[in-house]
Amino acid sequence: MWSLVALGTLFLISIPSLAEAAGEALGPGDVVKQFVRLDALGAIYLIILGFLGGLISGFIGSGGAFVLTPGMMSLGAPAAIAVASNMCHKFPKSMVGAYKRYKYGQLDLKLGVFMAISAVIGVQLGIYVQKFIFARWGSAGSNLYVSVAFVLILTLVGLYMLYDARRAVRASTEDTVSGLAEKMKRINIPPMISFNAARIRVSFWVIAPLGLATGLLAATIAVGGFIGVPGMIYILGVSPIMASATELVVAFLMGLTGTITWAVSGFVDIRMVLLLLAGSLIGVQVGAVGTTYVKEYMIKLVMSTIMLIVSISRGIAIPTYLHELGLIELNQGTVNLLDKASFIIMCFALALGGVIVLGNMWKRKKELQAEEAGVAVNLQKS
Amino acid sequence: MGTQKKPTGRAILWGIISLAAYLALFLNQDVVTRNFARGGIFAIAVILTAMIFSFIHGAFANYLLEALGIQPLKKGVH
Known part of the structure; x- marks a missing residue:
């Protein structure tokens, strides 16, 4: 209990500078308060984007922000408005998703609170790193650093997860067991914390650094869930379904704290x-x-799958930053083309994720209907 | 699962409430956007609006999915 209180205190200390609580770091030039005109097409575009982002978020616990923020910017919204509005959209969405998955028995609220509080503190550390890089190398340098970190981390974690998922497919099992998590469970440094729903008992000194690292990376690469969920699976030994549900609690708290700060400054476009x-x-x-x-x-x-495609999309943006730093020469047409390609690939990642989720639901439903029909035929015969 | 009564009536009712809430806000979008952009204490209005809409529209979405037969297959995961 005292560990939660300590985390809570640190969390409260962190609140004053939570503007970048979702991680998106903005330069002074990006902070423009200007609201776009929304037409019917723009509204439909946002609803579809929201549906796909929500679908992925409800399934894997995160995702969506990487395409929703640039999606709003493509309608003409300034970066600060897009980040603030994404943040304000994230907390109710995560709340509804978390509630649903809690009802399905998939959520460990206590684990979610521990992860969320330590992640919010980690965000503060990440912001310091970001500010240091921004002060030293400016906007292009900061973007380059973010993109390189993004591509490296997401590619490595994504490839390992893909390999691991294929192992489970080949072995025809529900899932694999993480060797690292088994080792972590043997660390008996007090206080030990039991998470009953997740069925794990780990040291505070394992979970707190994991949450901090999640927040730190969230502040750096702006997709904390892509680190938080694999972290819970491979370091804490939480099942993927439980980890993805618990991540929604982290997203809720990060979204809410971020919204408070942005809304106090009046940057949220409630219509979007x-x-x-x-x-x-x-x-x-x-x-x-x-x-x-x-x-x-x-x-x-x-x-x-989403992580790997998104990292390709972010990788495509790297030459632009190298160009802005004067390290390579590109003409404006190429810069625009790379920019568009990057955004289209991000949308593709989101759409592909949606197709996989819906496709698998459809397939399973058909299998169940076929099984039911088979049982009915057998009953009639007997 | 298949024998449960589908909440079509509730889906329609919450759909109408949700649509009315969206219409009320978007017909007054200039006033709403201008005031919410003032920040400060208006942050509470922003958060409350997001919460209220998520309750109304979330309830609609819930009943809509149930009416369409999109329901969970099993309780728990272990």
């Missing part, structure tokens, strides 16, 4: 938030239902 929610509140519940249709390794498969 509500249009995103119009799609995502449906999507997140479909995604949550989807987790009850699939085997555990499917979470790893979907997550790793």
Whole structure:
């Protein structure tokens, strides 16, 4: 209990500078308060984007921010408005998703609170790193650092997860067991904390650094869930379905704290938030239902697929930053082309994730219907 | 699962409430956006609005999915 209190105190100390609580670091030039005109097409675009982001989020616990923020910017919203609105859309969506998955018995609230509080503190450390890099190498240097870290981390973790999911597929099992997590469970430094729903007992000194690292990376590469979920699976030994559900609690708290800061400064465009929610509140519940249709390794498969495609998208943006730093020469046409290609690939990652989730639900439903029909025929025969 | 009554009526009711809430906000979007952009104490209004819409539209989405037969297959994961 005292460990939670200590984490809570540190969390409260961290609150004053939570502007980048979701991780997106903005330069002074990006902080423009200007609201876009929304037409019917723009509204439909936001609803569809919200649905896909919600679907992925409900299924793997995170995802969406990487495409929702640039998606809003493509409608003409300044970066600060897009980041603030994404943040404000994230906390209700995560709340609904977390509630649904709690009802399915997939959520460990205590684990979620521990991870969320330590991650929010980790975000503060990440912001210091970001500010240091920004002060030293400016906007392009900071973007280059973020992109390189993003590509490296997401590629490595994504490839390992994909390999691991394939192992489970080949062995025809529900999931694999993490050797590292087994070792971590043997660390008996007090205080030891039991997480009953997740069925684990780990040292505070294992979980706190994991949460901190998640937050630190969230502040750096802006996709904390892509680190938090694999961390819970491979370091704490939590099942993928439980880890992805618990991540929604982390997303809720990060989203709420971030929203408070941005909304106090008046940067949230509530119209874009509500249009995103119009799609995502449906999507997140479909995604949550989807987790009850699939085997555990499917979470790893979907997550790793998205991570790898998104890292390609981010990798495409690297030459632009090298150009801005004067390290290579590119003409404006190429820069624009790379920019567009990067965004399209991100949308593709989101859409592909959605197709995999819905496709697997559909397939399983058909199998069950066929099984039911088979049973009915057998009963008639007998 | 298949024998449960589908909540079509509730889905329609919450759908109407949700649509009305969206219409009310978007028909007054200039006033709402201008005030919410003032920040400060208006942050509470932003958060409350997001919460209220997520409750209304979330309830609609829940009943809609149930009415469409999109329901969980099993309780628990272990």
